[in-house]
């Protein structure tokens with residue numbers, strides 16, 4: 001609770017302070033930003049590479065046998081997106097989450113008629129949370145909650161195993177590594193028959209989101225949709241690319 005309150009203050013206090021180090025010019029093109037815009041100009045934002053049509057279905061079919069009913073993902077995980085997610089994940093630029101959440105929610109509404117009981121962030125293990133001080137997926141989920149009017153709730157899932165680095169593991173090994181990592185922290189009656197949207201920042205292999213979906217389905221969730229900002233899984237050189245991402249993000 002204290003950490004959540006600190007995060008609220010941080011979102012108001014740190015970005016002006018960070019503006020000193022990152023003056024109000026676009027992070028990518030260096031053009032001046034209008035007062036209502038932070039970090040990245042609209043032109044650069046709109047030029048970011050979206051995943052192609054049909055990509056989400058392709059990702060889902062690659063996770064056949066998982067409990068995920070639907071995947072929403074916006075961007076190809078290229079260098080530009082990687083830099084923005086790094087700002088969100090490690091440098092407390094929470095405005096980035098606002099922009100990504102806005103895109104994601106528009107995208108989800110354009111493809112479905114969402115009726116989620118809650119938006120659930122992929123949880124961090126408490127030890128990692130203490131180390132990082134905030135969970136970027138929770139920041140994203142909170143922004144989605146504000147936009148959608150659906151409550152964002154981190155009390156449904158908890159991470160019970162602090163999974164070691166998965167850098168050297170292949171997809172199957174990563175699946176096995178995370179499948180026991182999560183647990184529900186609600187009575188099944190609060191999950192049973194309800195639909196949920198689970199949020200992560202990046203779909204690296206899909207193993208983490210598949211594990212979250214599985215644990216919710218074990219408590220009889222009706223539908224589990226997952227959403228993320230970006231994925232590297234559509235790169236033709238995906239194995240090499242994934243390894244690079246693992247080094248950065250795990």
Ligand SMILES: [Zn+2]
Pocket residue numbers: 026027028029030031040041042043044045
């Ligand atoms: Zn720009």
